[in-house]
Amino acid sequence: MKVYSDIDGLTFAAMKGLMLHEATEHGLPVLDNSADSLRIQSEYGVFGIVDRGSNAIRIEVEADGPSNLHVLREGLVDHIIHFLPDLTQQIAWSDTVQEGLRPPNFQFAEVIAAERLCPSFQRLTLCLSKPEGFNDRAIHFRFVLPHQGNTDPEWPTLTANGSTRWPTGDKALHRPVYTLRAQRGAEIDVDVFVHEGGQASDWAIQVRPGTQVAVIGPGGGGVIDASDVVLAGDETAYPAISRIIESLADDVSGRVILLNHDMRKDYPLPQHPGLSVQTVGPDAFVTAVCAAASACTDGYVWIAAEAEQVKLLRKANAIEKHPKSARYLATYWTRVASESD
């Protein structure tokens, strides 16, 4: 499915500059970069612009389903509005967005099982009402949780320009990202790392089967195409690392470096014949990842952890010199200092 919106008062050159910058930042392939059109591939589909002359452009979005189309459309709209808020009213899509409806990537799921997988992880099994779109290349989603005391939540709705209107103030919704550890049709397993003070973590350890929960997704990630890999992450990344390991062919080799804050080795990571696994504490993580990355010059380096660790790794020589197209660094959570710190 493909939709477009014509926009006046925005030059092709200006918008092209913005979009090419974005493509470079995120390593997205440019499918067409000609005098009057630009098309960029993303994990959700293709987005682009066409020059209509005299300070006028057409923005276009093409995806294989309503959920991906919405994510792409929303991303493009948010970008344009961020730089040129005056254009908000002008964006009118060819398929006419049904203002007030739920976003296509929003759904309710039912908790069908909740049990302690190991001391630091609670496994939830959910039954999705709309499992389409979740697969090996789309393994992340967000829980959409009302804050404590909000017994009458307002759920997100679409705006006329295709973006999502989220409730604010007391009605604001908490939206932490999680990974589908496993999928069996509409049934998914989610492994929640149990940590102090976490709204999702607290919810996960007390939720009972039969509870309905709102989720939004899927988001990307999951498959790595390389014969040598480094997979490195803290507890929050164990489910994603597990999912990636399961997608690797048997002849892939490499190293898995698990940061564990308590030096626990109880998370059931899948076995792989070509991967060695090392568990380290927070102080040894950066050094261990850099050593592994230095020995993996032609391979893929995948890293996900707390913001400070990722920041240190981003600046590390061994990671900086690794080709951008063969590395992934993601902040999975950010430590908020408590008053006693």
Ligand SMILES: Cc1cc2nc3c(=O)[nH]c(=O)nc-3n(C[C@H](O)[C@H](O)[C@H](O)COP(=O)(O)OP(=O)(O)OC[C@H]3O[C@@H](n4cnc5c(N)ncnc54)[C@H](O)[C@@H]3O)c2cc1C
């Ligand atoms: C792509 C992606 C995939 C993810 N997949 C998973 C997953 O499968 N399983 C999983 O458990 N997490 C996963 N995470 C991490 C998860 O989103 C965060 O840990 C999130 O903050 C947890 O939400 P919360 O409501 O429990 O805590 P919040 O309410 O967001 O935070 C409350 C407090 O807890 C602290 N906190 C948050 N996370 C941690 C932590 N890991 N250890 C210690 N303190 C913490 C915060 O600093 C804050 O002080 C993923 C993140 C991303 C970006």
